[in-house]
Amino acid sequence: MKRKEFIKNTAMVSTSFFIMKDLFAKPKGPIFGHHNMRYTMDTKWGQLNPLKNPVNDCHEMVQDKKGRILLLTNETKNNVLIYNKSGKLINSWGHEFPGGHGLTLANEGNQESLFITDTDRHQVFKTTLDGKILMTIDCPMETGLYHKKEEFVPTEVAVADNGDFYIADGYGLQYVLHYNASGKLLDYFGGKGSEMKHLDNAHGVTIDKRGGKPTLLVTDRTRNCFKRFDMAGNLMEVIALPGACVCRPVIKNDYLYAAVLRSPDLNKDGSGFVTILDKDNKVISNIGGTAPLYTNGVLQPMSQAAQILLNPHDVCIDDDENLYVAQWASGKVYPYKFTRV
Numbered sequence: 001m002k003r004k005e006f007i008k009n010t011a012m013v014s015t016s017f018f019i020m021k022d023l024f025a026k027p028k029g030p031i032f033g034h035h036n037m038r039y040t041m042d043t044k045w046g047q048l049n050p051l052k053n054p055v056n057d058c059h060e061m062v063q064d065k066k067g068r069i070l071l072l073t074n075e076t077k078n079n080v081l082i083y084n085k086s087g088k089l090i091n092s093w094g095h096e097f098p099g100g101h102g103l104t105l106a107n108e109g110n111q112e113s114l115f116i117t118d119t120d121r122h123q124v125f126k127t128t129l130d131g132k133i134l135m136t137i138d139c140p141m142e143t144g145l146y147h148k149k150e151e152f153v154p155t156e157v158a159v160a161d162n163g164d165f166y167i168a169d170g171y172g173l174q175y176v177l178h179y180n181a182s183g184k185l186l187d188y189f190g191g192k193g194s195e196m197k198h199l200d201n202a203h204g205v206t207i208d209k210r211g212g213k214p215t216l217l218v219t220d221r222t223r224n225c226f227k228r229f230d231m232a233g234n235l236m237e238v239i240a241l242p243g244a245c246v247c248r249p250v251i252k253n254d255y256l257y258a259a260v261l262r263s264p265d266l267n268k269d270g271s272g273f274v275t276i277l278d279k280d281n282k283v284i285s286n287i288g289g290t291a292p293l294y295t296n297g298v299l300q301p302m303s304q305a306a307q308i309l310l311n312p313h314d315v316c317i318d319d320d321e322n323l324y325v326a327q328w329a330s331g332k333v334y335p336y337k338f339t340r341v
Helices: 002-022
Strands: 032-036 039-043 058-063 069-073 082-085 089-093 100-108 111-118 122-125 133-137 158-159 165-168 177-180 185-190 207-208 213-222 225-229 237-241 248-253 254-260 271-276 281-289 314-315 323-327 334-341
Touching: 039 281, 058 323, 100 158, 111 158, 158 207, 158 334, 165 207, 207 248, 237 254, 248 314, 254 323, 271 314
Parallel strands: 058 100, 058 314
Antiparallel strands: 032 039, 032 281, 039 334, 058 069, 069 082, 082 089, 100 111, 111 122, 122 133, 158 165, 165 177, 177 185, 207 213, 213 225, 225 237, 248 254, 254 271, 254 314, 271 281, 314 323, 323 334
16 A cells, blocks of 8 residues: 555544544533433633623523524613624623513514513513614503502513514513504403412413414413413413422423522522423423422422522523523623533
């Protein structure tokens, strides 16, 4: 064999070796989660210069059609930070949302828009992706339920395919309010009370189409559960999540994800984790939490197992099924990324 051919063949073998080695390489760092939903953690992913792009509470995150990750914070120097998936800042905007809390992406044909809830201003805003306000929803005094605007403290919005949207008044009177695409109030349900149909800390709302027919999933955080309603507001199901004060439900493909702000049994901040449910709404993985255990079909209380998250408030799932976690009252940390393994 000629020397040149020998070197070429040796190089090919070496390259193949390193490719195979890379494919079978073990993930760097600890792995969190259970079953087939396990992740490595990167706490530096979204870190920026706090003097230039500060955050206060990192409340919620979404991914747009361009693959960008949008973060909402209640820091009015830059309410919305826009990252690429590598954690590089692309853009920022927003100075008018001191209570920026809920961030929902709406698809309208080829256009996308955002719904932002502001718990300080007691309003909901529809905006373009670059911050132009398109619609403002004020306290729905016409219902007769509210006597002053301060009673309306909206925390989340869910948007239907026809443009109708549902506002969860999660820090207010606990109603879910149904509006048409133009912003006209159509109906409402929930509210405080002791019956199962009532809500207490209705922190999040989303539309669930995994079963084919759309339904509404609403957080009942005080009762540690999600409640499923039909689109007219009739209670259909309670998804019990003992030990988990869940934030908003987030659906990606067949899975339901939620940040767990804290474990109620521990009765303290800093005891949260992220929970993942399958298409049958059974918990299959807890990131930073105890392994899910069912006894005779009943989920046993869950709690934090690893102190990797302080007060997780939301989880965003990108198109590669990696997770981004925003945290509340966490020392003004930027979002963490969890890469699926």
